[in-house]
Amino acid sequence: MALLEIRDLTVRYGEIEAVRGISFSVEAGEVVTLLGSNGAGKSTTLKTISGLVKPAGGEVLFEGRSLLGLKPEEIVRRGVAHVPEGRRVFPGLTVRENIMLGASNRKGLSTRQIKDEAEGMFELFPDIRRFGDALGWTLSGGQLQMVALARGLMAKPRILLLDEPSLGLAPVIVQAVFAIIAEVRRRGTTVLLVEQNARMGLSVADRGYVLETGQLVLSGAPQDLWANDDIRAAYLGGRAKAEALAH
Amino acid sequence: MDLILQLLFTGIGIGAVYALVALGFVLIFRATNVVNFAQGEFSMVAAFLMVVFAVDLQWPYWLSFLLAIGGMAALGALFNLGVYYPLRHRTYLPVIISTIGASIFLANTTLALYGPQPQVLPPVFETQGFLVGPVYLDTQYLLIIAVTAVLVAFQYWFFEHTLIGKKLQATSQDKEMAALLGIPVAGMIMLTFVYSAVLGGIAGILVAPVLFVSIQMGATIALKAFAATIIGGFGDVTGAIIGGLALGIIETFGAAYISVPYKDAFAFIVLVAFLALRPQGIFGERIAEKA
Helix, strand or coil, rough: CCCCCEEEEEEEECCCEEEEEEEEEEECEEEEEEEEECCCCCHHHHHHCCCCCCCCEEEECCCCCCCCCCCHHHHHHHEEECCCCCCCCCCEEHHHHHHHHHHHCCCCCCHHHHHHHHHHHHHHHHHHHHHHEHHHHHCCCCHHHHHHHHHHHHHHCEEEEEEECCCCCHHHHHHHHHHHHHHHHCCCCCCCCEEECHHHHHCCCEEEEEEEEEEEEEEEEEEHHHHHHHHHHHHHCCHHHHHHCCC | CCCHHHHHHHHHHHHHHHEEEEEHHHHHHHHHHCCCCCHHHHHHHHHHHHHHHHHCCCCCHHHHHHHHHHHHHHHHHHHHHHHHHHCCCCCCCHHHHHHHHHHHHHHHHHHHHHHHCCCCCCCCCCEEEEEEEEEEEEHHHHHHHHHHHHHHHHHHHHHHHHHHHHHHHHHHHHHHHHHHHCCCCHHHHHHHHHHHHHHHHHHHHHHCCCCCCCCHHHHHHHHHHHHHHHHHHHCHHHHHHHHHHHHHHHHHHHHCCCCCCCCCHHHHHHHHHHHCCCCCCCHHHHHHHHC
């Protein structure tokens, strides 16, 4: 049984069908990457899994049980942590406080334990250790992404949903972020990653899916996808652009 | 000099009441992004509850106080469930109209139950006051200042040094992200309404012996407190406290040195001046940075 299974998922925003009957699965211990350009429905898919968006049809199964109809608070308590697009670090709280709040889904922890665990996160994220007492709004994009990842890991998730961790970051920072994702994977956390950056997205993945205008058009091992012309098209920003280039 | 000290004492006393009500405004605004126009009615209802328990029923003052505060906590919870919660996914406008409706409802229910005559709530202490050097310290004003100081200190400790305080702050900054972390957002907002109703209630009970207990007292206090939040910088906790104290001092000095009949006008003259010259308030820039 797959850890996470999406069956025939359809999501509408008013008249617009953002996700059109997609099905895929993530096995325990895997890193799976959803690739696609802007508006392909990647973020919407993650938001539906974490309960922020209600689907029009289909099923989301986690450990064999449906997540549909549950509130985001309940879903994260089951072990599905979502690090959304734009990091969403609380601007008026310090880095340490932001990370500590990541454990809000876990019951029966003392404040002391949470504080110690948050301190422990700085082992994995040494770059943000010295900003522990800085307020969220004072940090740069790369630092915010580190805080958002640390906060997500504090949930001790069975699966981590990552939405565009490379977005808006300088290449060297993107490298650092993906090094951490590789480390997270090595420690045994299952990851569902959404990316526009196909090269980086596939570099850490066991399998990949390509999403285009709400539909899955390709799936396979990273090296196969990378060899495929369509994926190069997605990497360049959509099929239309690739076709234009081909002609 | 003596008169100045005397006025300063009175001004801080009345300003402390504005500060407490202003804090209620700010906390609810930060949690829901909406101004609660019934905040002043919380003060009015609590003062009437005190009149019922301590004057009509002749129960001990401390028991009446605990019952009134318990009543305010319940009112805050009901207010959240009836006035805010059903509209939480709407824009700010329906929610504001809903709080205005609740304000009218609370005032007129009190009017129907108690009639239009202002009531009198006796002060807590039998001693009216005493002289320290040249300054006459009214015991009720001393109590107001002391209770406000304790509440402000408690609130600082609660928000800055407890995990639940951090969860409340997180909820007020980004509700969706708070939910994604497993913070019970609806529970946090409930807590905010209960606490704000209790704060407003304490302000009403404290100020009741100084003013008359009347249906209009809520609106008067709320308008001053609202002006205080704008002067302080809307949405800022420190700003609400500083703004409230400043307003109390300004109107007391204005009444003494310029004109007594225009006492209530001074608050609004200052408000207009701030809106024209520094609309972000004293502490406004901090919020701009946060946004």
